[in-house]
Amino acid sequence: MPRTIQVGSFRWMKTLNKSTILNMIRLHGPISRAEIAKMTKLTPPTVTNIVGELLESKLVIEAELGESTGGRKPIMLKINADAFTVIGIYAGAKRIRGVAVNLEGEVQHTVHVEVPPEPTAEAFVDLVRGAIRQLLDHIDLQTRPCLGIGVGMHGLVDTEKGVSIFAPNLNIRDLPLKDQLEQAFQLPVEVENDVRALALGESWFGLGKDIADFICVHVGTGIGAGIILNHELYRGPSYAAGEIGHTTIDLNGPKCGCGNVGCLEALAAGPAILSRVREAIRRGRSTVLAEWVKGETERLTGEMVHQAAQQGDELAIEVLADAGRYLGIGLANLINTLNPSRIILSGGVSRAGHFVLEPLQKTVRERALSAAARDVAIMRSRLGDNGAAIGAMTLVLQDLFMPSYA
Ligand SMILES: [Zn+2]
Structure with missing residues (x-):
């Protein structure tokens, strides 16, 4: 059903009005019935009826009294959060x-x-x-x-x-x-x-609040994106929108889990970073990481690489910067395609902080069209582990x- 109100579908319209009012109380509460009527352009009796149903359902409660504009103080409504x-x-x-x-x-x-x-x-x-x-x-x-x-x-x-x-x-x-x-x-x-x-x-609840067009990019064991366009989540008909981990970055790149070669995920996700470190150790490159794992390179973790970079280990810094540059290319492609105003990064690799983010930002500035690159803010999620x-x-x-x- 389209999102316009259909004539003759009173029952449905009433439900739509109910969720509209409920959402208004969520966004603007504490709010009075009169203010709701004014903002929704619904008649005061309709608002009173629906608010009555919402009070009965316990989703909404009457809170403190509001400011009086002469006459009686209005009763304010808010979401019954608990x-x-x-x-x-x-x-x-x-x-x-x-x-x-x-x-x-x-x-x-x-x-x-x-x-x-x-x-x-x-x-x-x-x-x-x-x-x-x-x-x-x-x-x-x-x-x-x-x-x-x-x-x-x-x-x-x-x-x-x-x-x-x-x-x-x-x-x-x-x-x-x-x-x-x-x-x-x-x-x-x-x-x-x-x-x-x-x-x-x-x-x-996060950095995308009130932002119409933004993209959440998760870089961990895999790489994926959640795309919000015009305040709505974009899924695509096969639910595959945002699979940026499998966009091709290097025609001759390493093999990816999806069967292709040179995917962003195969170059910049956590396992790709670790395999590049392992390869360097095998070739005899001097790094504090080789000492830490005592030859057992399968014990390597992303946290170790980050820690080594913090201690100034050249290999660790280099490998994280490579990942940042590949991610920068992936994000520049995304920015040139969708022109988001924000990109919010999450996942283990983004926790490596400026070692990844600086080369990433630099690559985006070099590769995304200047207007789109100027208007996009790239930041790390603050929602945490949960x-x-x-x-x-x-x-x-x-x-x-x-x-x-x-
Ligand atoms: Zn792939």
């Missing part, structure tokens, strides 16, 4: 992180579960269920009922059906997560790709406050 709980789960290939939040996105409880290598689909869903159960155990469901569960899943996700189509780092295919979790918990479940969920989280889980629970909030009526 009356409900929403759960967000980041389901990654190495770990699962979960948060229980109130309606204002304030984190009340967190959970963290390590994922063993190559779990079966069943074992993986068990871990996700276990994380959700732990969070629910912490909540008094009588006083703070749970409204729903959002899952940000690694890999390709069919958001309509809530199916994980392909999770490459877990080697899991066609997993009906939404169905399985709804069955287990009898709660509505929304599933989205993890980086796209993070972009949504940034647009509600960013993807916070993004996942935003899926539920989005459904409550800004349903698409699709």
